[in-house]
Amino acid sequence: MSKSISVHGLIKDAGGASRIVNKRRESYASASSVPDPKDHIRELADALHPAKMTFKVTDIREASPTSRTFRFESGDGHIPVFQCGQYVNIRLKIGQSVLSRPYSISSAPYEARGENPFFEITVRRNVPYLVPDYLFENVHVGDVLEGSLPFGNFYWEPMRDSKEIVALAGGSGITPFMSMAKEVAHGKMQGCKLTILYGSVKANDIVLKDELDAISAECPDVKVVHVLSDEPDWEGEKGFISKDIIAKYSGEDTTYMFCGPRAMFQFVEKALKELNVPGRRFRHDVVNNPGDISKMPGYPAGTEEKTFKITVVRGIHEDVIDAAARETVAVAIERAGIAIDTHCHNGECGMCRSHLLSGDVYVPESNDGRRMMDKEMGWIHPCSSWPLSDLKIKIPIM
Ligand code: FES
Structure with a gap:
C-alpha cells in the first residue's frame, strides 16, 4: 500500500514539475525585454519587515x-x-x-x-x-x-553565556554596558552579576560617569571599576585594563564582553589568552575599521594618496563617482549622495553586500565578514573595502 502511494506521488510530482517548467518558459517568452526597475520581492519583504x-x-x-x-x-x-x-x-x-x-x-x-x-x-x-x-x-x-531597526549580534545570551559577566569597555564603548547595567539593576537579566572595567585616559573622559556610579552604588549586582591611564592622583585602578586587573575582578566561570577601540581590543584579547579564557567565554562587539588603512599588513605602499573612479550600478542607473584611496567604498558612495544600505559600517552584518564587477579592493582580515563563497564569487562589503583601482560595483537598490 505504502509503495503504491509513493509511486503515485512521484508521478504526480514529476507531472507538476514539468507543468511549472513549461509555464516558466511561456512567461520568459512573453516577458518584456525592458528591465523592470522595481524589485517586487524586496518590496514585499520591506512591507513585512520595515x-x-x-x-x-x-x-x-x-x-x-x-x-x-x-x-x-x-x-x-x-x-x-x-x-x-x-x-x-x-x-x-x-x-x-x-x-x-x-x-x-x-x-x-x-x-x-x-x-x-x-x-x-x-x-x-x-x-x-x-x-x-x-x-x-x-x-x-x-x-x-x-x-x-535595532540590529547586531553583541548581546548576552542565557543559553550560552555565564551569569557572571565582566564587561571590558573603552571610551564610548561603555554604551552597551550602560544598557546592560540598567537592565541588571531592574532584575531583568535572570540573576546576572555585572562588573564593568571601564578604561579611560583621564577622569574627564569618562562617559556617563554619574549614571554608572549611581547604579553601582545602589545595586549590589552591578560594580563599575574605572581604570585611568593618565590621571596621577586617581585613587582607583590605574594604567590599562591588564591581565592582572581582569584576573582581580573575575569569578570562577566568567563571560567577558568587550566594546571599545580597535587597539584596546587587541590588548584585551591578548590578556584573555594569557589568562587561558576559552574562546566561548569571550564575546566582543564589531571590531572598528582601521583608522589609517596604509598601516595595515599587505596594503600596497604608495596607494593611499591616490584617487579612483567608481562606477556605481543600481538597477538600471549608473553613476561615476570619485573615491579617495583612504576612504572605504561605502563612504565614497555616501559622500556622493547615493543611498547605500548599511548597518554596522565595519564589515560584519552583510547589509551592504555588493557585487564587485571589476577592479581591486583591499579588505583587512579583521573586518572581513564575508562568507567564503562570497569572496570567491566577487562579492564585497563596501563598508570594509578600500579601493585599490578604478572599480565597477553593483549595489542593492534601497
Ligand atoms: S554595513 Fe555591515 S557589512 Fe557593511
Missing part, C-alpha cells in the same frame, strides 16, 4: 564634557524589541551626502516599554567626524530622525 524607523528627539543631555545622550520616542507608534548591546543606524542627509552611522543603544530594553517608552544613544565628539559634529550642532529637541 528596514527603517523614524524617531523624535525628546531630550538631549551631557554625558561627559565631550559626550551627549540623545533620547528618542518612536515616530512610528512603537519602539521595536531590542537587547542590551544592539545598535541603531542613524541616517542623515548632510549637504549632498547621505551618511549613516551605527550607535549602540545606551538605555535599557525595559525603558522602551511601559507608559512613556523611549530609547537613547550616547554620542562622543572627541575627534572631528561629520556625523557626531552634525548631531551636536544641528539636532535639537523636537527634530525627527531616520534610522534602522
